[in-house]
Amino acid sequence: MRLLVSWIGSADLRAPGSEEEFGIGPVAQALEARKFDRVLLLADQEKSKLRRYEGWLRTRLAGSKRCVLGLEHVQLRSPTDFDDIYSVVTQTLERLLAELPEEPDLTFHLSPGTPAMAATWVILGKTRYKAELIQSSRERGVETASVPFDISLSPEFVADVLRAPDKSLENLSSGGGQEIFKFGDIIYRGDAMRRLIARAQKAAPRSVSVLIEGESGTGKELLARAIHQASMRSGRAFQVVNCGAIPVDLVESELFGHVKGAFTGATRDHVGHFEAANGGTLFLDEIGELPLSAQVKLLRALQEGEIRRVGDVKTVKLDVRVIAATNRELAIEAAAGRFREDLFYRLAVLVLKVPPLREREGDLGPLITGLLARINDQSEQAREPGFLRKKISEDAKKFMIQQLWPGNIRELENTLRRAAVWGDGETISLADIKEAVLPAVVGRAASESILNRPLEQGVDIQSIIGSVAEHYLRRAMVAASGNKSKAAKLLGLANYQTLSNWLEKYRVS
Numbered sequence: 001m002r003l004l005v006s007w008i009g010s011a012d013l014r015a016p017g018s019e020e021e022f023g024i025g026p027v028a029q030a031l032e033a034r035k036f037d038r039v040l041l042l043a044d045q046e047k048s049k050l051r052r053y054e055g056w057l058r059t060r061l062a063g064s065k066r067c068v069l070g071l072e073h074v075q076l077r078s079p080t081d082f083d084d085i086y087s088v089v090t091q092t093l094e095r096l097l098a099e100l101p102e103e104p105d106l107t108f109h110l111s112p113g114t115p116a117m118a119a120t121w122v123i124l125g126k127t128r129y130k131a132e133l134i135q136s137s138r139e140r141g142v143e144t145a146s147v148p149f150d151i152s153l154s155p156e157f158v159a160d161v162l163r164a165p166d167k168s169l170e171n172l173s174s175g176g177g178q179e180i181f182k183f184g185d186i187i188y189r190g191d192a193m194r195r196l197i198a199r200a201q202k203a204a205p206r207s208v209s210v211l212i213e214g215e216s217g218t219g220k221e222l223l224a225r226a227i228h229q230a231s232m233r234s235g236r237a238f239q240v241v242n243c244g245a246i247p248v249d250l251v252e253s254e255l256f257g258h259v260k261g262a263f264t265g266a267t268r269d270h271v272g273h274f275e276a277a278n279g280g281t282l283f284l285d286e287i288g289e290l291p292l293s294a295q296v297k298l299l300r301a302l303q304e305g306e307i308r309r310v311g312d313v314k315t316v317k318l319d320v321r322v323i324a325a326t327n328r329e330l331a332i333e334a335a336a337g338r339f340r341e342d343l344f345y346r347l348a349v350l351v352l353k354v355p356p357l358r359e360r361e362g363d364l365g366p367l368i369t370g371l372l373a374r375i376n377d378q379s380e381q382a383r384e385p386g387f388l389r390k391k392i393s394e395d396a397k398k399f400m401i402q403q404l405w406p407g408n409i410r411e412l413e414n415t416l417r418r419a420a421v422w423g424d425g426e427t428i429s430l431a432d433i434k435e436a437v438l439p440a441v442v443g444r445a446a447s448e449s450i451l452n453r454p455l456e457q458g459v460d461i462q463s464i465i466g467s468v469a470e471h472y473l474r475r476a477m478v479a480a481s482g483n484k485s486k487a488a489k490l491l492g493l494a495n496y497q498t499l500s501n502w503l504e505k506y507r508v509s
Helices: 010-014 025-033 047-060 082-099 115-126 155-163 167-174 191-203 220-229 248-256 292-304 330-335 341-347 364-381 394-401 408-422 430-436 439-448 461-479 484-491 496-505
Strands: 002-007 038-043 068-073 105-109 132-137 141-144 181-183 186-188 210-213 238-242 281-285 321-326 350-353
Touching: 002 025, 010 025, 010 047, 025 038, 025 047, 025 105, 025 132, 025 141, 038 082, 047 068, 082 115, 105 115, 115 132, 141 364, 181 191, 186 191, 186 220, 186 364, 191 220, 191 350, 210 220, 220 238, 220 281, 220 321, 248 292, 292 341, 330 341, 364 394, 364 408, 394 408, 394 430, 408 430, 461 484, 461 496, 484 496
Parallel strands: 002 038, 002 105, 038 068, 105 132, 210 321, 210 350, 238 281, 281 321
Antiparallel strands: 132 141, 181 186
């Protein structure tokens, strides 16, 4: 059973009769976006306003037979009094939970009410009740709130803190002052991505070429799309070309088009990607895979601002902005003669380097939350049989944050998707995630992440040391064919007895 608990805010009370001007409010927005079996609304406003709002909301819920709506009118000394808010919420919730036939999956809505109310939900949701936290806005819809820390405090201590609150408590719902940012579909919080996005936002309104470099899976196409959406060309086409997937003999035709009869099989005129992107943006992915012969034609198109279809005698003037991407170092490729130097300088007017996930300190937590929300939304929109909206347990999330993810965001998302499909129930557990991580990735992460694991949620240094010791102990015993004296010598240990102690300690047989 899913239970939504929320305060009623001023934006909610404005909604009846004024939906077009003010919107439907955070509560109704959450009920439209997600399915709940019960709803508990807390309010301290005038009863006449609450009756009007309750009637309006019940009318909207009339088609949802399963959703049971409850409204509790409470008395608060002040909507900013942490101690009073905490007491009212816990007393009301404990009474309701005692009446329910089963323990519900709780969701707390942060958006309605005052910052003090939102901060109280965050603390209660992270300590006493282990609830999902959501937030909503007219611009971004309903989304799970990412809180980048864990709170391991007793309810009594929390109550003491709330009786003497620090001003920073009012910012807890936004991550303790560490806001989550979005640029297009890119989710980020750390300094590495902030610097990149700041440059991307400066590049967006220009019409000059952009070269995006970065490892596979880092989100180069997402960045290109975000730049296009933030540009003056956002209302025009965004044309994507995977240069590495075009057969060599068709590159020119695919890029510039051809006329009927230009070659065998050309039975009709064909519009190329450049013409299709006229007025908009052409994204040339994996530009480093383009054959040298095609690079000459591409250079001319960029220099002259015009193209000629294969087999045609006339040229066509175009207004196209080119954004190229590669997982290679194009400057090195050009120096080695594997990429035209003049084309490199034509493309590399503005260069953006997307950092790999292992260098994005502070971004993994928000990314996991955001990607899982996207997976849930896609499955829900596709009406997949047996769909359950998934959430992830804290220990599973911590495990993911400690991994290296050599496949970057693509690997991270695919792992979450596998766990969501294979796992039973609504919560992705630590066991689900461990089963979803590809074995080859586990081995690579073990060998590469010893010195580079993210520190944002801590590392288990004893476990790391143990893994290294176990790895070399096993290798030494195999290399020495089980001879402890030889294995001890290979490992630089004093004698076979010392080796025996190590074997026992790390349970290597």
